[in-house]
Amino acid sequence: MAYARWRHILMESQRHALKAVDEWNCSTGNYSDFLTHMHKAWHYLLHAEFHKAKIDYHYSDPKTGQQQLIDGEPKAWDLDRCLKERFPDNRDAVRLNGELFVALRNKVEHRYEHNLKIATGGRAQALVLNYEQEMVAHFGTEFSLADQLRFPISLQALTAEGREQLQAAAKKLPKHTRDLVAKFEAAIDPAVREDLRYDYRVRLVPIIGSKTDADLAINFVKLDELNEEERKIMVEAGRLGTVIEKTKHVEVADKDKLLPGRVASLVEEQLIFEFSVQNEHAKMWRRLGVRPVSGAADPYATNAKYCVYSEAFGAYVYTPDWVKKIVREIGTIEKYRAFFGREPRMKKVTPFPKQAGVPELGIAQQRSKSA
Template sequence: MAHARWHHIVMESQRHALKAVDEWNCSDGNYSDFLTHMHKAWHYLLHAEFRKDKIDYHYKDSKTGRYKLIDGEPKAWDLEWCLKMRYPNARDIVRLNAELFVALRNKVEHRYEHNLKIVTGGKAQALVMNYEQEMVAFFGSKYSLADRLRFPISLQALTAEGRKQLQEAAKKLPKHTRDVVAKFEADIDQAVLDDLRYDYRVRLVPIVGSKTEADLAIDFVKLDELTEEERKVMVEAGRKGMVIIKDRHVEVADKDKLLPKQVARQVEAQVPFEFHIQPEHTEMWRRLGVRPTAGAADPYSTDARYCVYNEAFKSYAYTPAWVKRIVKEIGTAEKYRAFFGKEPRMKMVIPLPKQAVSPTEESGSHPRSKSA
């Protein structure tokens, strides 16, 4: 059976994706090769989509309308342009993730590959998962790579010594290499940076108890498929660093958290003007993206550094760091004015009443100074 041209392009795309993952998981794999193969995997995938949809993906001269040629053949769109055509929104999370690795491919230095691989691990995981989801969404589940990819075994992720090595490796990156990522992310919203489609991070929780034949060594769960209680445990574990060991866990969900009234009171104690829940506090968390508005589809979508959602009470609690952030943002009259666009209401200073003084005290003598 003869396949359409787009099918062969998909097969080439998958070949590069598998090579990329092999390079990443191999103990002596090459980070540059991973970047190159994933670049080609995405490039061929989008070309296959365009071809299947009968979209001409070749450059044309804007004046003549003729194809631009390379070695006598029409020049195909590069990956950056393909991403722009597939994801027209410049803030699209999948597009941003892929564009980061386009930038890294052009800048990576061989001697810092290992360190850069460690720093970008979650983003690379997201790059591969986004590729798989794009493949299946467009061409169907029969083109999935899920049955050919395995979860890697990593001592670095499973031992304290390994984690220390990871942290040390990240510190050794030279400034100009770190800046590749830092500059790329400078104007990206925090909500995007925290999204799993941009940076895929996981927490491994050892499974204990009896094992059935259906159990897998690695099992992924979706939050929307859990019960309310299970969801609460998993979300807090991911956001707040809960450590689950065997049949007990350390719950840190609401420790040291503050209610809005407490936040306002602590802030007002540190600034020279009045600070209230309404309108100041509400406007600050809304404008700084600390938590979603009431009735949001996902109430858990908070900036966990400053705020967490309490499932039991259907309300939000704030961290001491949020108080510090508020004071830093609007702690002076000038900063308040710049943030809110209005004058702060300064605290009233009530003078202490002058203490009454007896005639004897005014004369400078003390009643007890008299001799008995």
């Protein structure tokens, strides 16, 4: 089967990208080879995009308007020119990330490769992720390399002692190399320097607790899916650079998990109307997609923030966050009407006979007294 030329160019781009990641992850890999292969990967990727879009990506003679030739072949744009054409905004984080590595490729000294690899790790991660996203955006998910790449196993970076060694190594870079990065980034808007597309930094936190079949070795947390308190903790930990060295954990089955009846009781305590398992709770987890229906092929396919499947009991149990979410969703009469399309059932209060000298009791007091 004959493929279009852009596809052949893209295949060559992918070959270099995979080779680059192999160089990075291999303990004996060469950093300059990583730079060279990622340079070529991006170069071929953008050429493939231009070719598919029928954009002429060759230099022209300013006098004649004819294509410039090298050994009889048209001279194609270099990567720096390709980045400028693809990302015309000179403040674009993807473009700036690529331009930094174009500059670094010409400044690598063999004896300082390891130090430079450490100092630019987050930016290199962004370079690879940007490449994957750019490729998928233009050519579709069938060209994704995600299923061919794995998270590397590391020793040093996962301990406090290792972190100190990495920081010390980064400080050993020669002044002219440090200056190159410093001067390059001094001209960049601070907001762009913090953009994950320019510098992709992650925090590794060990996952403790029971495991499900849906768990992967690496799970990504999206800040927009966290509540305000959780997001604040995550962002602050990211700024402080906190390293968790050791966690002592005693496994307790279904710790802090709630059965549906308990969920309903906790919710109702915070409302002025009734909330039951059958009338409200079941409808809410269905509509909000918190868990699959009973008998589903994959009972573990839950939103783990709110609900998990207990294999020991063969039932679904819920988290305190689920209680909070229910109250946020339907905690007022107006919200209840909007969600269920009906009027709530107001709590019934049985009045006590009024006795002389005894003040009337509120709802909560009456419930306590009657209990």
